[in-house]
Amino acid sequence: MTLELHACTYAYRPWTRPVLDGLDYRLPPGVTVLLGPNGAGKSTLLRLAAGVTRPRGGSVTLDGTPSGARAYRRAVAWMPQQVTAMTALTAREQVAYTGWLKGMNRADAWAAAATALVRVDLAGQADTRARRLSGGQLRRVGVAAALVHGARVLLLDEPTAGMDPRQRRVFRDVLATLANEVTVLLSTHDVADLAEESDQVTVLETGRVRYTGSTEGFLAHAPADVAPGRRAEAAYTALSESTA
Ligand SMILES: Nc1ncnc2c1ncn2[C@@H]1O[C@H](COP(=O)(O)OP(=O)(O)OP(=O)(O)O)[C@@H](O)[C@H]1O
Numbered sequence: 001m002t003l004e005l006h007a008c009t010y011a012y013r014p015w016t017r018p019v020l021d022g023l024d025y026r027l028p029p030g031v032t033v034l035l036g037p038n039g040a041g042k043s044t045l046l047r048l049a050a051g052v053t054r055p056r057g058g059s060v061t062l063d064g065t066p067s068g069a070r071a072y073r074r075a076v077a078w079m080p081q082q083v084t085a086m087t088a089l090t091a092r093e094q095v096a097y098t099g100w101l102k103g104m105n106r107a108d109a110w111a112a113a114a115t116a117l118v119r120v121d122l123a124g125q126a127d128t129r130a131r132r133l134s135g136g137q138l139r140r141v142g143v144a145a146a147l148v149h150g151a152r153v154l155l156l157d158e159p160t161a162g163m164d165p166r167q168r169r170v171f172r173d174v175l176a177t178l179a180n181e182v183t184v185l186l187s188t189h190d191v192a193d194l195a196e197e198s199d200q201v202t203v204l205e206t207g208r209v210r211y212t213g214s215t216e217g218f219l220a221h222a223p224a225d226v227a228p229g230r231r232a233e234a235a236y237t238a239l240s241e242s243t244a
Pocket of ligand 1: 012013019038041043045
């Protein structure tokens with residue numbers, strides 16, 4: 001299962017400097033955490049990988065299937081940075097609707113939505129209108145929607161933003177169970193929280209891959225005397241401060 005961006009260029013406006021300029025990126029199996037400062041291009045990369053945005057140049061493929069294809073859309077799930085509550089729908093309806101949009105029949109989508117909500121610890125709110133949920137709960141609806149149709153690649157844009165510590169823990173547990181099933185790329189600013197639990201780390205800076213490789217290799221950038229719980233942050237800082 002190889003998701004690949006090849007020579008991808010993307011600018012939000014034709015006259016502005018591209019956010020990504022000829023980017024080559026290959027997503028390895030397992031869980032990869034995508035780090036980088038504000039504006040580095042993480043969301044843009046995720047949107048291109050999700051096929052919701054088309055590159056101006058280059059290609060995005062999954063085992064050779066182009067991102068515009070229906071098979072690609074079924075295989076890849078994307079959770080946007082802003083999860084929007086669908087007015088009038090309950091949490092379960094919103095998740096089921098995503099499954100239906102991805103090609104599931106209504107009955108399967110309805111059943112899978114319940115299972116996905118259990119996985120993100122939101123079964124108790126299944127019948128609550130999505131617009132009444134808190135920001136953190138709504139993000140969990142977004143995670144459930146990404147899980148509902150059995151995608152093989154999950155692209156999650158800051159999934160833990162706004163979650164309280166308990167919900168972060170739930171999310172990390174979900175991630176641990178997913179690790180053997182699917183390929184995950186998730187962006188986060190919670191360096192300490194997630195980077196040490198991932199298989200790989202990618203650091204993006206001004207649209208360029210500053211580091212991509214094993215989490216172990218990433219952590220090795222931390223100074224030797226750093227306490228174990230602080231290694232990810234220290235490694236990230238060291239990488240950001242070193243010259244390219
Ligand atoms: N809709 C848009 N229109 C114009 N420019 C945009 C738009 N979305 C993003 N950009 C610009 O593209 C660049 C990359 O943004 P992007 O959201 O991909 O970065 P990011 O790494 O996800 O940042 P953050 O950590 O703040 O979410 C930034 O300079 C941003 O201002």
